[in-house]
Amino acid sequence: MTATASGRAADPLTATFAALADPTRRAILTRLSSGEATVNQLAEPFALTQQAVSKHIKVLERAGLVSRSRTAQARPCRLEPASFDAAADWIASHRQLWHERYNRLDEHLAALRAGEPSDPAGDAAT
Amino acid sequence: MTATASGRAADPLTATFAALADPTRRAILTRLSSGEATVNQLAEPFALTQQAVSKHIKVLERAGLVSRSRTAQARPCRLEPASFDAAADWIASHRQLWHERYNRLDEHLAALRAGEPSDPAGDAAT
Numbered sequence: 001m002t003a004t005a006s007g008r009a010a011d012p013l014t015a016t017f018a019a020l021a022d023p024t025r026r027a028i029l030t031r032l033s034s035g036e037a038t039v040n041q042l043a044e045p046f047a048l049t050q051q052a053v054s055k056h057i058k059v060l061e062r063a064g065l066v067s068r069s070r071t072a073q074a075r076p077c078r079l080e081p082a083s084f085d086a087a088a089d090w091i092a093s094h095r096q097l098w099h100e101r102y103n104r105l106d107e108h109l110a111a112l113r114a115g116e117p118s119d120p121a122g123d124a125a126t
Numbered sequence: 127m128t129a130t131a132s133g134r135a136a137d138p139l140t141a142t143f144a145a146l147a148d149p150t151r152r153a154i155l156t157r158l159s160s161g162e163a164t165v166n167q168l169a170e171p172f173a174l175t176q177q178a179v180s181k182h183i184k185v186l187e188r189a190g191l192v193s194r195s196r197t198a199q200a201r202p203c204r205l206e207p208a209s210f211d212a213a214a215d216w217i218a219s220h221r222q223l224w225h226e227r228y229n230r231l232d233e234h235l236a237a238l239r240a241g242e243p244s245d246p247a248g249d250a251a252t
Contacts (some may be wrong), residue, residue: 014147021136021143026216033223084217090152091214095207097159 031073
């Protein structure tokens, strides 16, 4: 895969991580974890203008992390927790890979200590 | 907490998510999951210059996701999986909060169906 660092038309995982890379947006998501809220309600605790909060909400919406009601006049924002799944899975799989590697190293060291010469080249070939 | 959208002197969680918000950097981390690699080795599969890869590595280093050997001349890069923990924990806690909310709603609906009028205002006050 040839990947570029360009942020345009970001893939979903990039959009999710970019949306999470801001303390205000994470605080907005934390607030939405306890229930829907309007932009007004979200702006209050942050000493931010409604306009600034609206910008953050747009980033969260584009990443699919938040949706807004089309029917209610105040258009409350709602968390979309399923969209965290890809990001959570990506991180989990990388921790998993490392733990497997670490366990193999552990076994290798244990074998060395027990005086059984293991074959690290053979292990590495898997 | 008053937070700003400024990226300067980012908190660790912001630095981690920002580092992960790029497909090339994620691919570099995936490569490092299977073992240490030099910048040369990392540049090869991405059709990127060494300079471009070095830039990505610096972002990953600042976020603590990757470390580089100070002793070996080629200074191989190594994954630091423990630094994924804060990001993984943050996402996990937000999924957890939502699942709890969803389960409470489920119980409320079940109670309604069973003809036991529950008190949603009382639930919401917790």
